[in-house]
């Protein structure tokens with residue numbers, strides 16, 4: 624089994640900090656929306672608001688791309704879309720393989736948003752022999768026995784794991800051995816990968832737990848504003864933290880996709 628690190632250093636080889644890289648997709652999403660409305664230029668303040676980022680941070684981020692905008696005019700929307708897409712490697716097509724075609728894997732395979740962002744679902748792989756050959760989103764599911772060949776035939780470098788957690792490490796090891804160097808892991812388990820392999824994990828239940836924490840805190844604040852709970856209620860109620868807590872990610876919120 625592969626062991627080792629799961630993180631890259633905070634700055635990538637081209638000198639763009641990881642935190643900036645993590646914000647680039649947010650800028651791109653906001654810029655794409657502007658481009659679709661044929662908006663030619665945008666100020667750093669407008670774009671920062673649309674991306675949910677602080678405008679000074681945005682200007683600093685864009686300076687890493689060598690993009691400074693024009694005073695009084697702002698940034699050229701189309702050119703920034705191109706620059707950020709190029710920086711993120713989206714000007715080329717990325718074939719992606721999804722392993723574990725159950726509820727989630729099938730939903731991802733059916734999601735049309737990947738293709739428009741440069742990610743082509745090239746292969747669907749599952750361990751269930753009964754699924755082999757069954758089309759999902761128009762793509763026939765292939766059996767894990769052929770995983771190596773499927774990865775190499777399709778030139779896949781990005782693998783998506785949507786298997787049960789108990790199978791995820793083994794699937795990850797097989798993907799890596801077959802040449803996959805980036806993994807998006809939806810299974811609720813921590814994966815070990817060798818140097819040179821990037822893992823990102825998505826866990827919506829963690830996001831929901833964080834929201835539950837904030838809901839609980841808001842309820843506590845409302846209760847204190849109403850004059851506080853009665854003694855009997857206070858004894859039964861779980862403790863609620865009164866101190867405001869901030870939870871900041873690169874865009875101001877913790878992203879649903881996290882480094883492994």
Ligand SMILES: NC(=O)c1ccc[n+]([C@@H]2O[C@H](COP(=O)([O-])OP(=O)(O)OC[C@H]3O[C@@H](n4cnc5c(N)ncnc54)[C@H](O)[C@@H]3O)[C@@H](O)[C@H]2O)c1
Nearest residue numbers: 723724725726727749750751786787788790810825826827
């Ligand atoms: N990250 C999130 O927010 C999120 C949300 C929902 C589910 N999940 C996780 O996603 C995973 C899939 O959930 P689901 O509801 O689609 O499960 P599911 O049971 O519907 O599908 C799992 C699929 O994986 C296949 N499989 C099992 N072992 C395999 C192996 N070794 N190689 C290849 N395929 C294998 C099964 O045949 C099945 O088709 C689970 O780990 C679940 O916890 C994560």
